[in-house]
Amino acid sequence: MLDLNDLALFVQVVRSGSFAGAARQLGVPANTVSRRIQALEQHLGTRLLQRSTRRLTLTSAGEQLHRRCAGAVDGLLEAGQELTSGSREPGGLVRVAAPADFFDFFRMEWVAAFLAEHPRVQLAFVLSDAKADLIADRIDVAFRGGRLHDSDYIGRQVLADGNDALVASPAYLAARGNPASLQELQRHDAVLFTPPGQAQGYWRLRGADGVEHEVQLTARLTGNTVQALRKATLAGLGIAMLPRSIVKWDLEAGRLVPVLAQYHSPGHGLNVLYPSRRQLPLAVSAFIDLVVGKLHELDAPPASMLM
Template sequence: MRREELGSLAMFMAVAEERSFTKAAARLGISQSALSHAMRRLEARLGLRLLTRTTRSVAPTEAGERLIETLGPALNDIDQKLAALTELREKPAGTVRITAGAHAARKVLWPAIERVTTEYPDVRIEVSVDAELVDIVAERFDAGVRLGERLEQDMIAVPISPRLRMAAFASPGYLAAWGTPTSPYELAAHSCINLRFAGSRALYSWEFERDGKELKVKTEGQLVFNDVDLIAQAALAGRGIGFMLEDHVLDHLASGRLVRVLEEWCEPFDGYYLYYPSRRQPSPAFQLVLEALRLRARIGTQHAAGA
């Protein structure tokens, strides 16, 4: 069967149900003449007379009745499938794949993901925690989460977190024994607990800023980790000065188990962005995740402003 005949069969069903070319044409939104021509072409193609026409009504022939018996269930099934597709639009479904660093995945993505997957059980979300930048197009991710200065080109970038801040810290015991640095340059005289990103040969250079002046410092120390929780644990044990995003250690700072140093050199900077290809049309499921992240970003920004 040729695809164009599907339309003629739907027209035939409308005529058979309405028993009138005039009513069927109005229902289909076409002219009565076009409908009549379509029925004659269908009958000629099948070599059967499907409709009996009188001046007052239209009725299916025996062949027409048998065609109705065949078409009715099939068209009803199509209607149900179309209704299911409409329901998918109203209740988004599908999989969203996102790559992000560990901190962004835990602190930013997870709260939004928890909300979306609770409200929309047909939405599946896969998060890949990657320390290095990933080619989201080549690796078939829908989006990535990274800090503003590390965004790829030709991407739509949406801010999804408040501004962030670094913190340098040590235990009270360490500072009592070795003194408190008042400038990043003084870190050379201290034991610093360093971070090496997974897959990187170089140690992370500590980045400071004060009054618009940026400063990168290469620090030395006995301990190197690729995990921030271990850095915090070593600092709590009095083994040196650590440096990381402040919300990793806010509880320790609030309790006094760790003491912040060089605070005036740790100015806020742009936070996380969700980025995705500008040429890709986001799916309804992806839009849900995006809106949930935007909402959390607005709430976080308002909370930070009021703090």
Template sequence: MDRLTAMEMFVRVVSAKSFSAAARQLGVSKSVVSKAVAELEDRLRAQLLNRTTRQMSLTEVGQAYYDRCVAILDQVSETEQIVTSGSRCPRGLLRVSAPMTFSVLNLGWPLSDFMEQYPELSLELTLNDRVVDIVEEGFDLAIRISRRLKDSNLIGVKLSSARTVTCASPKYLEQFGEPQHPRELLKHHCLRYSNLGPAQEWSFRDPETGDPIQVAVSGRIIANNGEVLRAAAVKGDGIIAGPSFLAAEDIRQGRLVPILKEYAAPPFGIYAVYPPNRHVSAKVRRLVDFLKGLWGENPPWEEACDVC
């Protein structure tokens, strides 16, 4: 068996987490797949997989070999496309990690439109608010939201931006009044993100000097999900300071009212990050270009918050 075929079978076994499942996907017998992986291990003189009767996992050297196999097979596939079709049409599996709330609100239909353009492409989208290790966990690309990307070996491309919007429902403002300065938030019920800790500060900027203003807020409700806090704000339970993409539709419909607009902190970026391969795969490059073109510097959530 040629080496590339054996490498493809090995990658399928790892991604499917099963020799039997990989064999079904490839349309061959389980024994053919097992033999291919065994031949690889003999050639490399190294154990790639830990096998038991119930589970299978990569060894340390197996993980390193798997990562290189994925990169090599992607490059081979892309090279074949160039030769056979004269174009770089995305194909294969595209694995994307993205933050939960942002993706639920803004990534669903755009990805559907993107996939319609490339019938040979398949997508695996994982929503998670933690910062994933792209290489270690096998993702092609991740979307991250930050004022500044942490230094890393990853390539970062800015897709768009968003801002923090402080707002409350008309019901809440009628009952408790509208704060005119950030420090007046000390007298209000503030809806807080639990991942920032029970004692947290909200950031603002002085409109005249540009100096930062930090306010230690408090309130009766704390949660680790923006949608939950947004719903509480709409109901009138307190003031929320959240990203514009979270509050945009409620502001458009009048369910939330922006406050402290002149004290808004600087916007933050929405980025695509991916490993620094010498040749960026067609599927990653096309998705980055698609999302950047779709959102850009005037995304729909900012247009909806223009009243801010």
């Protein structure tokens, strides 16, 4: 008969990333953890983890098992915590994947207030513009923009799509002129979201009549975060296409001005993504609610989430 304790141990090993880490969390010898995982693999007749001197990685069978049983394990643990504490109080470690410039927009005092409100929660941020592998990187929740393509994960849109607008600094337009057509736009310097070293790029722009146009451009500067492009545009390095929510205050203050305002590009909303499970741990749900609530108040999600 399958030992449910071994399934719970398997989930802990995946989240810890090693037998030693799981052993420290559970207060048992590491060789005991290794032996019980081997026994689980023998019982199931398949390898769940690939071992190396540096890390453990899930096999395809291991990913399927983790996806199926992690939620059930969380539910049992939370039920036990509720009986022990007498309340549904969020607790535990939450690993969060977010863009590198997340804290340029999301205030640390909000995090401090959240941790003060939930003293049993710990947060670990993995900040990178690369998309995290939620299982391999042991991520509990990730924030991403654009369409979701991870069929093995659960995701939902938390901020609706917006529009990207063409903008430039007053100083740039005073020096180079304000383009009156898409043809003139092609002769201007552009600040582009493109791979490093690539000088050519394009924008797909939609006019008021709904017709879409592709405009070839020469990049004066490229970057891989919206915040970097915004700063370059403020410095007068060219015309950029940026989310309206990000440049809202710059436009109101006159630091940036619209260019060819009759054209726009459909933007991307913000999505929250987490490993597939039957129910989210209370700590994860509480943190998602915090981020979504604060971003709705700002009406401006972290810039690089929208790319």
